[in-house]
Amino acid sequence: MTRLATLKHINSKNADYGAAEQYLLFEHDEFTMKPVLDETGRLIPREDYRLSTLNCGGEDFAVACMRANLRYGKNQRREDVKSHHYIISFDPRDGPDNGLTVDRAQELGEKFCAEHFPGHQALVCTHPDGHNHSGNIHVHIVINSLRIEEVPFLPYMDRPADTKAGCKHRCTDAAMRYFKSEVMEMCHREGLYQIDLLNGSKNRVTDREYWAQKKGQAALDKQNAPMIAGGITPRQTKFETNKEKLRQTIRAALSAAASFEDFSSLLLREGVTVKESRGRLSYLTPDRTKPITARKLGDDFDRAAVLAVLEQSAARAAEKAAAIPEYPRHGETGIQPTKAPQTTTKQDGVQRLVDIEQKMAEGKGRGYERWATMYNLKQMAATLNVYQEYGFTSPEQLEAAVDTAYQEMRQTSGKLKTLETELQGKKELQQQVLAYAKTKPARDGLRAQKSEKARAAYRQANESDFIIAEAAARYFKAHGITKLPARKALQVEIEQLISEKDGLYNTYHEQKQRFKELQTVKRNIDQILRREEPHRRKEQSHER
Known part of the structure; x- marks a missing residue:
């Protein structure tokens, strides 16, 4: 899922702070998020990680958090957000290309935590790989939602309580934008791969959709296994979520339409109703009673992007109609259509030639x-x-x-x-x-x-x-x-x-x-x- 450096946030109402540390230290099932046990029923430690605590006074993270909560009388109700979990995930290529190591990522995570979450008890843990085994080094930062020290007024804060001891951390939209900009700046400073995290994405895949796709693919693979073993080719080998099917339907309609009316008609044939409200588009599929907004599908499906594609399609259609030549009759000479030149696929990784004579002189x-x-x-x-x-x-x-x-x-x-x-x-x-x-x-x-x-x-x-x-x-x-x-x-x-x-x-x-x-x-x-x-x-x- 992760290809370039990203920032993810999860808040937790779980009063067991030890569960967060257990997740960081021991293997967990990627679907159920439950610990993986060995044949004797014991937890299986992760093969490689770096772990440190901040502002815990030498105590265990869970104990320090519970003491602070009791001291200030906070986080005592079930509905209270007890902790915030931030994940900075780096590009898999940063290791081989830019020299990023687990130790260096841990240092960056500790510095990021100290600068942006001062006054909070925190766990900082770095893993060398993710659950999808793409090789992406990533840093987990888990903080107690309660602040135990007064801190300076930081750029993402917007009220006096955000600096005071005994008050709680708030992850607002403005805060996330600020944190993302700081992750981008950190990657540029360290010479790591990075994309623009501030201006959305063409395909917006939420965590829920991502895990639905993973679980669906696992179930489909299990279903297809007997057929593949018997030499039968399954009809479907790739699982697609309903949102992904909707994206494909919208793209197909866009590629064939020259106006918004055509676009709406083509979608309606597939059972999808497109609605416009306050300058925003939403899409209602037959299996739903509530439409899916374009924002949840990605930037490619909002009103501005759709109208831009339709405008380009209409312009191409007009140019094509104007450029259709009259075919010469039999025996007449005329300009024959020329075949578009094919470009050779670019070869990646041209390497320097070896000086064989020099190498042989060296004893090869x-x-x-x-x-x-x-x-x-x-x-x-x-x-x-x-x-x-x-x-x-x-x-x-x-x-x-x-x-x-x-x-x-x-x-x-x-x-x-x-x-x-x-x-x-x-x-x-x-x-x-x-x-x-x-x-x-x-x-x-x-x-x-x-x-x-x-x-x-x-x-x-x-x-x-x-x-x-x-x-x-x-x-x-x-x-x-x-x-x-x-x-x-x-x-x-x-x-x-x-x-x-x-x-x-x-x-x-x-x-x-x-x-x-x-x-x-x-x-x-x-x-x-x-x-x-x-x-x-x-x-x-x-x-x-």
Whole structure:
């Protein structure tokens, strides 16, 4: 399910804090979420993990949480949210490509927890793989919903109680957006793979749908097993949820429709009614009484995306109708339709040629020479394929393309650095604005004092607040800021910069891959030409 770094949140009303730790330390069934037992009925420890606690005072996490709850009289009712569980899941490629290890992921998780959940008792645990065995390293952060210390006012907080000891953590939509932006920023900072987590997804698959698909696939595989064993090919081998079937039905209707009326009619033939309310689309299937909103299916199915596809289909239909030529009669000459050129599938992973003579001089044997000869032949073919695919006609043209690719990569890198500097500046401004806002009660209290003596005593009693306020005021003056920006507007601006940085980072990664590929092709072409030069010189001497 997870392919790039993502952030997931689950809240729990379970009063047994030990259950969270048990899940992190021992194997659990992916469908029932119950512990897996061995033949003797004992829990099976996970093969590899890293585990640490924060703010527990040397006590067990469960004991520390229960003591805190009793001390503040919180989390005593069944309906209270007792803990919050955040999961940061990294891309499986981050290990081999970017050097991410379980230990490094644990460090990142501990730092993320300390920065964004200060004052909360927490468990931080890193696993090297997920239940789907894709190799994605992921970090579990489990926090007690109760805060045991007063903390600074953080960007995702929106009320004074969010900083006070004895109050509870709230995972609001604004908080999740902030956490996602911080995960994106962390991945960029560490050089890890990342996508834009702030702007939705084309196919939105919820946890419930994901697990329904997994369970359905397991049941279907079990049902098909006897038929496959008997040499019979099952009719259905892939299980699809009702939402996925609906997505396919909508896409099929979109591909055949040129207007919204056609789209509605085609869906109605399949028993699906499309409704529009307040500018939003929803889809009602025959087996339901409540329609499924486009938001639950994905961004590809909302009103704007659907109308955009229909508009493109209508434009293509008009162009096709206008471009249909009159066929020449028998015996007449005319322009014959030309076959569209086929592009060769791009070969991935062109590698440098091996210098066989050098390796043999280093002491390699005949077996290595045979392997290297075959390897070089394959790489030569791959190199020539890429050379032809790009349309190069000379080594000089290839060299110019390498230089251009390098300049493009450097230009994007410069833009990234500029954007990072701007983003860092905005974050510093945000910290100062938040710090200054937190001192407002102290500053207001100073104005209320009637005498100089009272003001001096008040300043001394609230000295730390005034130190923070004066430091922030100096920062604003040094940067020429006369009017403080709104906190929400500043957070939106930071998220936009992070999103822009994400797109630019992906562009840089693609340009870097292209530069490396062209550079490898150039080196291989140079080596091939150098090898052919002696043969050409020998042939020329024979001709003379």
